[in-house]
Amino acid sequence: MGTDIVAQFTDSAMETVDSCTRTDPDGFEETLAELVAEPAVGAPLPSESVSLEDTVVDTDPSVEELSAAETGVTQAGTAIADYGTVTVESRPGGDELVSLYPPRHIVILEADDIVPDATAAFDRFETQVREARENGTAGATRVLETGASATGDMGGLVSGVHGPTEVHIVVIEA
Amino acid sequence: MSRSEKADKIRRVMETDGENVAESVRGKSDKTGAVIDSFEPYEQYREEARRIKEEAIESLPERIDEVTEAVEENGGQVYLAQDAEDANQYIEGVMADRGADHIAKSKSMTTEELELNDHLEAAGYKITETDLGEFIIQQADETPSHLVGPAMHRSPPDIAELFNEMFDLEEPLSADPQELTQFARERVGDRIRDADVGLTGANFVVTETGTICLVTNEGNARKTAVTPPAHIAVAGIEKLVPTVSDLQPFVELIAKTGTGQDITSYMSLLTPPVETDSVDFETDTYGPAEDRSFHLVLIDNGRMAMREDDDLRETLYCIRCGACSNACANFQSTGGHAFGGETYSGGIGTGWEAGVYGLDSAADMNDLCTGCSQCVPKCPVKIDIPWINTVVRDRLNHSREPESMDFLVDGLTPDEEPSGLDIQKRVFGNIETFAKLGSIAPTLSNAAIESGTVQKLLDRFAGIDSRRELPTLADETLVEWAAGRPNPNPDADREIVLYPDLYTNYFSPERGRAAVRVLEELGVSVRIPSVPESGRAPLSQGMIDTADGKASAVYAALSEHIDAGRDIVVIEPSDLAMFQNEYERLLPAESADRIADVSYELFEYLYGLLENGAEVDALPTVDGEALTYHSHCQQRTLELDPYTTEVLSRAGYEVTETDVECCGMAGSFGYKSEYYELSMEVASRLDDQLPETGPVVASGTSCGEQIAALTDDETPHPITLLDPDAR
Numbered sequence: 001m002g003t004d005i006v007a008q009f010t011d012s013a014m015e016t017v018d019s020c021t022r023t024d025p026d027g028f029e030e031t032l033a034e035l036v037a038e039p040a041v042g043a044p045l046p047s048e049s050v051s052l053e054d055t056v057v058d059t060d061p062s063v064e065e066l067s068a069a070e071t072g073v074t075q076a077g078t079a080i081a082d083y084g085t086v087t088v089e090s091r092p093g094g095d096e097l098v099s100l101y102p103p104r105h106i107v108i109l110e111a112d113d114i115v116p117d118a119t120a121a122f123d124r125f126e127t128q129v130r131e132a133r134e135n136g137t138a139g140a141t142r143v144l145e146t147g148a149s150a151t152g153d154m155g156g157l158v159s160g161v162h163g164p165t166e167v168h169i170v171v172i173e174a
Numbered sequence: 175m176s177r178s179e180k181a182d183k184i185r186r187v188m189e190t191d192g193e194n195v196a197e198s199v200r201g202k203s204d205k206t207g208a209v210i211d212s213f214e215p216y217e218q219y220r221e222e223a224r225r226i227k228e229e230a231i232e233s234l235p236e237r238i239d240e241v242t243e244a245v246e247e248n249g250g251q252v253y254l255a256q257d258a259e260d261a262n263q264y265i266e267g268v269m270a271d272r273g274a275d276h277i278a279k280s281k282s283m284t285t286e287e288l289e290l291n292d293h294l295e296a297a298g299y300k301i302t303e304t305d306l307g308e309f310i311i312q313q314a315d316e317t318p319s320h321l322v323g324p325a326m327h328r329s330p331p332d333i334a335e336l337f338n339e340m341f342d343l344e345e346p347l348s349a350d351p352q353e354l355t356q357f358a359r360e361r362v363g364d365r366i367r368d369a370d371v372g373l374t375g376a377n378f379v380v381t382e383t384g385t386i387c388l389v390t391n392e393g394n395a396r397k398t399a400v401t402p403p404a405h406i407a408v409a410g411i412e413k414l415v416p417t418v419s420d421l422q423p424f425v426e427l428i429a430k431t432g433t434g435q436d437i438t439s440y441m442s443l444l445t446p447p448v449e450t451d452s453v454d455f456e457t458d459t460y461g462p463a464e465d466r467s468f469h470l471v472l473i474d475n476g477r478m479a480m481r482e483d484d485d486l487r488e489t490l491y492c493i494r495c496g497a498c499s500n501a502c503a504n505f506q507s508t509g510g511h512a513f514g515g516e517t518y519s520g521g522i523g524t525g526w527e528a529g530v531y532g533l534d535s536a537a538d539m540n541d542l543c544t545g546c547s548q549c550v551p552k553c554p555v556k557i558d559i560p561w562i563n564t565v566v567r568d569r570l571n572h573s574r575e576p577e578s579m580d581f582l583v584d585g586l587t588p589d590e591e592p593s594g595l596d597i598q599k600r601v602f603g604n605i606e607t608f609a610k611l612g613s614i615a616p617t618l619s620n621a622a623i624e625s626g627t628v629q630k631l632l633d634r635f636a637g638i639d640s641r642r643e644l645p646t647l648a649d650e651t652l653v654e655w656a657a658g659r660p661n662p663n664p665d666a667d668r669e670i671v672l673y674p675d676l677y678t679n680y681f682s683p684e685r686g687r688a689a690v691r692v693l694e695e696l697g698v699s700v701r702i703p704s705v706p707e708s709g710r711a712p713l714s715q716g717m718i719d720t721a722d723g724k725a726s727a728v729y730a731a732l733s734e735h736i737d738a739g740r741d742i743v744v745i746e747p748s749d750l751a752m753f754q755n756e757y758e759r760l761l762p763a764e765s766a767d768r769i770a771d772v773s774y775e776l777f778e779y780l781y782g783l784l785e786n787g788a789e790v791d792a793l794p795t796v797d798g799e800a801l802t803y804h805s806h807c808q809q810r811t812l813e814l815d816p817y818t819t820e821v822l823s824r825a826g827y828e829v830t831e832t833d834v835e836c837c838g839m840a841g842s843f844g845y846k847s848e849y850y851e852l853s854m855e856v857a858s859r860l861d862d863q864l865p866e867t868g869p870v871v872a873s874g875t876s877c878g879e880q881i882a883a884l885t886d887d888e889t890p891h892p893i894t895l896l897d898p899d900a901r
Contacts, residue, residue: 016439063458083437092463096450100396118422126418129383129445133248140248140383140445144425146437149393152198153307153323154351154358155330161306161359162366163393163440 005081006171009114013084013169016147020084020169025049028108028172032057032073035106035168041066042073043093045108050172059093072102072164076109078124082117083146086169090141099145105164107145111173175538177598177637180848183538187512188855191319191327195509198326203500203835205434206552213430219423224556226420227412227491231481237381237414238472244384249447250468254411257475262293265373265406268469269299272404274370280388280395281305282375283321283494284410284473287517287530302365304394306358313340319510321519322432322496327509330354362394367455372398376409377493378424379470382417386470388442389428391435396442403452403461406469411477412490418443424493427554432495480529485565489525491555498522498549498559503836504542507855513542521549521559528566533573536566541849544840545714546807547751561759567716571595589712590719598637602842603712603720609647609680616647639847645681645879652679652686656702666699670779671735675746676707677875685890688897689745689776695898696780696788701740705731708749713756714841725752725760729769742773745891747809747873748841750775754812775809776893777818777873784824793896796826802865803892804832804881806874807840818873818892825896832863837872839880857884871895 006022013020023031028050042057052059057073074095076086086107088099099105115121125142132139149163159165175183210216230237242252255261269277277299279285291301291312303312310325311318314336318324328336330349337357338346347357366372374395378387386407388395399405415421421443429435447466454461480486499505499520502513510519515527515535521543527536543563553559574594587604601608612619622628623644632638652674670693678686690700709724732742744750753773757766774782784790801822805815819829838856843849861884864870870885871892872878878889894900 015436063453063455063460066453067455085437090444090448090450092449094450096396096400096448097453100393100400118426122419122422122425125443129380129385129418129443133244133383133445138449140385141448141450142443143396144437144441144443145439147439149439150391151306151355152391152433153305153310153325154333154354156351158351158355161355161392161394162304162363162397 005114005116006111006173008116009079009081009084010171011084012082016084017167017169018148020171022171022173024173028170029055031170032106035170036073037070037104039065039069040071040073041069041098041102043075043091043095043098045075046091047075047108047110047172049110049174050108061098066097066101069102071104071106072098072100073106073108074099076107077113077142078121079109079114080118080121080144081114085144085146087121088143088145089139091138096143099143100163103160103164104166104168105145107167107169109169109171111171177846177848180538181851184508184512184849184852187508188852191509191511192507192855194327194329194332195319196506198323199320199500199506199509202434203506206431206497206500209430209434209436210552215426216430219427220554220556222423223427223554224491226415226423227555230415231412231487231490234411234414234478234481237416238411241379241381241384241414241470241472244382245468245470248384248445248468250384250470252470252472254472255474258288261288261408261471261473261475262290264471265290265408266294266297266299268404268406269294269371272370272467274299274404276300276302276365276369277371277373278302278304278366278369278398278402279308280372280374280390280398281308281324282373282408283318283517284375284408285373286318287475288408288473290408302362302369304362304366304398306355306362306392309358309362310336313337317511317514317517319514319519320496320499321494321510321523327511366394366397366401367453369402371404371406372400372402373406373408374399376407376413377428378415378421379409379413380416380418380421381414383445384470385418385443385445387421387425388440388444389425389438390442391439393440396440399442399444399446400448400450401453403465404467405446406471407446408471408473410473410475412492424554428493428495431497431552431554476530483529486525486529486562488557489522489529489562491557492522492526493555495554496520497552497554501549501552501835502543503546503548503834503838503856503859504544504852506835507852508542513539515539521563522557524566525562528569533566533569537570540566540570544836544843546836546840547811548807548835550811561756564713564716564718568718571599571716589717590723591717595717597635598846599715599717601636601638602845603715603717605711606676606707609676612647613651613680616649620646633847637847638845639850641850642845643879643883645677645875647680648683650683652683653702653704655683655687656690661699662694663697663699666697668697668741669699669701669739670741670743671732672700672702673705673742673744673749673773674702675744675749676711678745682875682891685745685893688891688894688900689743691898692780692793692893692896693743695792696783698783701735703731703735708752709756709760710748710752710841713752721756722760725757729761729765732769733765736768736772740772741779742769743776743779744773745776745893746875747775747806747812747814750814751808751812775812775814775817777821778814780821781817784821790821790824793825793898794900798826798828800830800865800868801827801895802830802832802863802868802870804837804860804870804872804877806872806877807836809873815873822892822895827895832860834860834863837874837877837880839876841876844876844880853880860884
């Protein structure tokens with residue numbers, strides 16, 4: 001995957017998120033540490049190059065810890081360069097809850113997971129949903145996330161409603 | 175409702191809701207316009223979205239079977255409810271079976287349609303609306319004022335006052351949107367944690383996989399679907415699409431046309447029951463994902479019958495983005511509490527109301543669609559919303575009982591309509607008949623029309639507002655003027671028919687005469703045969719059979735000219751729009767195509783002449799004179815307004831074009847006594863764009879009348895500026 005698409009993703013994402021940082025596996029923990037507000041909870045990262053193991057992020061939070069967390073860290077699935085959109089995959093590790101309840105969401109995105117547009121993304125989703133259903137594995141459910149939760153219902157656009165108030169993306173380039 | 179009751183209701187809604195709705199929807203309309211303009215594949219995705227919906231509705235019975243199988247395979251249950259009662263009973267049954275007492279709901283217009291909240295409340299259940307807009311109207315016990323923004327009729331101070339009244343707060347809330355949002359999200363957040371069952375709507379349901387797509391910004395639908403161990407999704411059967419990849423064009427369009435965002439914060443693609451553990455905040459434990467239950471409740475409630483209805487079927491393609499409401503001048507001034515029925519609002523609301531509740535529910539809102547067509551290019555699935563409104567109006571005309579005075583006009587008007595037709599509609603729909611009669615003795619007729627007595631009678635019996643100045647008949651019609659007039663260009667290569675539309679012919683022949691002289695100056699041979707009214711007048715009153723007869727007569731009068739290779743040039747944009755669009759519905763396809771292919775708006779045609787060697791210097795030109803130009807709504811939908819601006823620029827004018835959706839007059843609408851005030855309110859936005867002094871021109875007759883009412887100045891057609899005789 002060329003660097004152009006990463007730059008394109010980053011540009012689009014910056015329209016809606018609070019930060020989007022490009023780093024490599026070596027720089028990951030330092031980048032994360034700068035973004036985390038404690039207490040932080042997370043879902044185990046499927047990534048082979050980075051992990052939350054040696055960080056302050058608790059990847060097996062109780063309900064109480066989930067409720068109290070300031071930060072939730074999850075790894076995104078497919079991301080869309082056109083829109084700066086990331087995908088929260090519903091995994092048994094609790095990605096959906098971790099990305100939803102804490103006010104700050106930190107998204108770990110591997111550069112390889114970025115596709116150019118929604119057409120490419122939905123082709124992938126279609127395959128993933130079919131495979132998950134056929135094999136009885138996770139992968140049939142996801143949420144496309146573009147920026148923080150927001151409302152215009154109280155007059156004026158307000159960020160931070162039932163979902164996170166802040167979204168930070170960390171793009172990992174091999 | 176009587177005309178004065180209608181006027182009262184509209185006035186009341188304009189006072190309470192108008193300002194807030196206007197600010198919100200006009201902002202959205204501007205944003206959507208800009209986003210759509212810069213989205214290059216817009217038309218391509220609209221075509222695709224339309225095709226997907228058409229095919230899904232066509233194959234609906236198979237789609238229902240397919241989704242049932244898929245959801246059951248996933249471990250969920252599907253219930254196909256015939257009507258509201260059936261759906262409500264089922265949902266109540268799910269609650270009872272689970273021993274649940276509190277249900278959290280994310281936004282769902284379909285459950286508004288079902289009046290599910292009333293049903294569950296009566297059965298003793300606690301209901302929390304989690305969308306903040308819905309939460310507001312739940313507290314206020316109101317109905318949604320917009321498909322997407324249910325509480326947009328309320329300002330932040332209104333909301334603060336409501337919350338301070340409803341909740342026992344130590345510190346009263348201020349009108350700060352941040353503070354109000356913070357307060358509501360905490361209240362609602364607590365309640366979601368407490369709920370036993372979560373209920374969502376569904377923007378789309380994928381039948382192959384049982385995946386439901388939810389389009390939201392707040393995140394409440396995510397929490398509602400995933401926090402409690404049971405999830406009920408309620409969806410009209412029109413929401414079914416075959417595959418996951420079919421979602422793509424909709425996902426790209428829905429926020430752009432609906433709210434003017436590129437994409438919403440969240441697009442959930444849930445294939446329930448989901449693999450996320452549920453959360454019990456009371457006991458601080460997770461509930462295993464395997465124990466989740468999921469119910470998909472599919473709603474018919476009139477939709478299968480809509481599917482069989484050739485005219486209402488299109489309504490089922492609607493994705494409820496609200497674009498048609500935002501683009502609508504009348505909606506902008508009132509909102510869904512006036513331009514709405516039991517549940518649904520705005521232009522497409524008429525189709526939904528007629529389909530799910532019956533014609534009567536659509537009756538009052540229906541007239542607020544003036545057919546201006548500004549919504550048409552904004553609809554992501556290309557629904558002909560004005561046509562749906564015309565059809566519903568026609569059906570209402572046929573369902574109305576005759577009244578005692580009706581015979582008076584019945585005898586005069588040779589139309590194809592039933593005797594119960596509202597006298598006001600009959601008068602406007604048969605305007606050609608009255609113009610013809612009146613022009614036998616125009617001076618006498620004008621004196622009569624201008625007399626206070628006749629205006630009072632017209633107001634009282636036909637609902638023609640006496641605050642309006644009625645157009646006066648010309649001494650000589652355009653057709654009469656043209657007859658026997660020498661043709662200065664008998665050997666010209668270009669021979670055209672200038673269509674003598676009703677307004678030009680009887681009321682404003684001067685613009686027709688100017689058009690003839692301009693065309694002749696540019697080397698064209700012009701003919702003006704007697705051709706009937708296009709059918710626009712009856713069609714706008716929902717008199718489809720009468721309009722159909724007009725279309726046939728126009729075709730008969732023009733076909734020989736078309737055979738002779740003559741182009742048809744049209745001054746009045748609403749008549750050109752008939753030729754270009756509505757005739758498809760009224761004539762055989764081949765006939766409609768033949769007229770559409772050779773008909774042009776006057777300035778579009780002049781532009782073509784200038785591009786093909788004619789010289790603008792042959793006409794009177796100026797040197798940088800400022801000019802304000804108000805195009806016509808239907809002309810803008812046809813994207814023909816730039817030709818006028820361009821030709822006038824070439825003639826030396828510094829043209830400023832207005833950009834409001836509509837002048838508010840919209841043909842007959844502004845003359846009707848029950849809508850006069852709304853018409854003037856809509857016009858006030860145009861007024862804001864008019865210059866203090868300086869000339870204003872307008873392409874449409876009724877737009878010109880409206881501007882003249884605003885400025886007390888004549889507002890001529892732009893062609894009069896180029897008239898060689900005016901030199």
